[in-house]
Amino acid sequence: MMSRPKRLLRPLAAMALVGSLLVSGCASPESRSGGGKAEEGAKLPDRVTLVIPYGEGGGTDTWARFMAPYLQKTVDGQPTFIPENRPGGESITGSNQFVESGGTNGAQVLVTSGTTYFQSLLGRKEVKFDFAKMRPLILNGTGGVIYASKAAGINSVQDLKNPPKPLKYGGISATGLDLSALLAFDLLGLDVDATFGFEGRGPARLAVERGEVNIDYQTTSAYKTEVVPMVDKKQAVPLMSFGMINEKGEVVRDPNLPDLPTVEEVYQQLNGKAPSGEAYDAYKAFLAAGFPYQKGIWVNEETPDSITTPFYAAAQKLVDDSDFNAKGEKVLGGYPIYPGDKVADQVRQSFSISDAARKYVLDLLATKYETKIETK
Numbered sequence: 001m002m003s004r005p006k007r008l009l010r011p012l013a014a015m016a017l018v019g020s021l022l023v024s025g026c027a028s029p030e031s032r033s034g035g036g037k038a039e040e041g042a043k044l045p046d047r048v049t050l051v052i053p054y055g056e057g058g059g060t061d062t063w064a065r066f067m068a069p070y071l072q073k074t075v076d077g078q079p080t081f082i083p084e085n086r087p088g089g090e091s092i093t094g095s096n097q098f099v100e101s102g103g104t105n106g107a108q109v110l111v112t113s114g115t116t117y118f119q120s121l122l123g124r125k126e127v128k129f130d131f132a133k134m135r136p137l138i139l140n141g142t143g144g145v146i147y148a149s150k151a152a153g154i155n156s157v158q159d160l161k162n163p164p165k166p167l168k169y170g171g172i173s174a175t176g177l178d179l180s181a182l183l184a185f186d187l188l189g190l191d192v193d194a195t196f197g198f199e200g201r202g203p204a205r206l207a208v209e210r211g212e213v214n215i216d217y218q219t220t221s222a223y224k225t226e227v228v229p230m231v232d233k234k235q236a237v238p239l240m241s242f243g244m245i246n247e248k249g250e251v252v253r254d255p256n257l258p259d260l261p262t263v264e265e266v267y268q269q270l271n272g273k274a275p276s277g278e279a280y281d282a283y284k285a286f287l288a289a290g291f292p293y294q295k296g297i298w299v300n301e302e303t304p305d306s307i308t309t310p311f312y313a314a315a316q317k318l319v320d321d322s323d324f325n326a327k328g329e330k331v332l333g334g335y336p337i338y339p340g341d342k343v344a345d346q347v348r349q350s351f352s353i354s355d356a357a358r359k360y361v362l363d364l365l366a367t368k369y370e371t372k373i374e375t376k
Helices: 013-026 059-074 092-101 114-121 178-188 201-209 220-232 263-271 278-290 305-319 322-327 340-350 355-368
Strands: 047-052 080-085 108-112 135-140 144-149 167-171 192-196 215-219 236-241 295-299 337-339
Touching: 047 059, 047 092, 059 080, 059 108, 059 295, 059 305, 092 108, 092 114, 114 278, 135 305, 135 340, 144 178, 144 220, 167 178, 167 201, 167 215, 178 192, 178 263, 178 278, 178 355, 201 215, 201 220, 215 220, 220 236, 236 263, 278 340, 278 355, 295 305, 295 340, 305 337, 305 340, 337 340
Parallel strands: 047 080, 047 108, 167 192
Antiparallel strands: 108 295, 135 295, 135 337, 144 215, 144 236
16 A cells, blocks of 8 residues: 655745735736726737736746747737736635636736646636636647656666665645646556655755655656756666647657657556556546646636737747747747647647546545545
């Protein structure tokens, strides 16, 4: 049986709460007054607030602040884009505020990440947003790599069957993007001792370097810049990528990680057959929501086309903008951006999960990770 997950003490929690309150208290009067309603034909206002339901300095915040000046340059009318952080509750707090008071006139748009999507997929009682109904404006995917420390005695995926040393994983939260890794471990039948409470994937990687944990995942951009040097020094061994979902709904190799097998392929190597059943359905559902369209900008469902169309056009311009793509290599991770209207149907399919798969995940969180979620 997997040992109980340990949770790190977080002495900065009180400071983070104070910071969150300060952000709320210092928010601009315009954004706090809420967005207004708009009819078809309305134009974007001169100022647009990018509501970021995460703290400053994280991956989603970095992505939004990178996008802001390019949006200002390419969105028709050149409105000023103002990033505003509203962290809390694994992005639930700011996202709920947006759907309740963000309006439909484009004065506010919501920046999201996979963690935001996961809260909706889990059916958490406190969640008030529904991405199957909201309108995506611009989306950007990413990938991820599971790797092990060489010190763990893992030299290939075959060693995962009987690892020489206990596998230890360091995560941020069992219900955030770590859930993709946890579901992969579960699907593969790995016995992993998980510790949560790290402030980000960077600190988790440093814990690998210090020998505190020995199996980890990083997004593609972080893998290439931070983990590949460890691989070159024989300190780490890449095992698999999460993979991507193609137009047929199949898991395929990540085009930015073509030499790495997917979790599916590793399952086949270890078991001699393709994965199936509830564990696989659950893994695939959260993979679809967490990676192919991980970062995004959204508006509420009744937002008129006259507000959304300028964003679609701007995204198409950026797809072909060499300066944007070159400067965004690290932030975008080598993955394209998509105009929301081009992929809206595929995205909505990503947020469909069967009751059985959801129950499987909720039971896994409760029994193995001591994380019981109150659902709607």
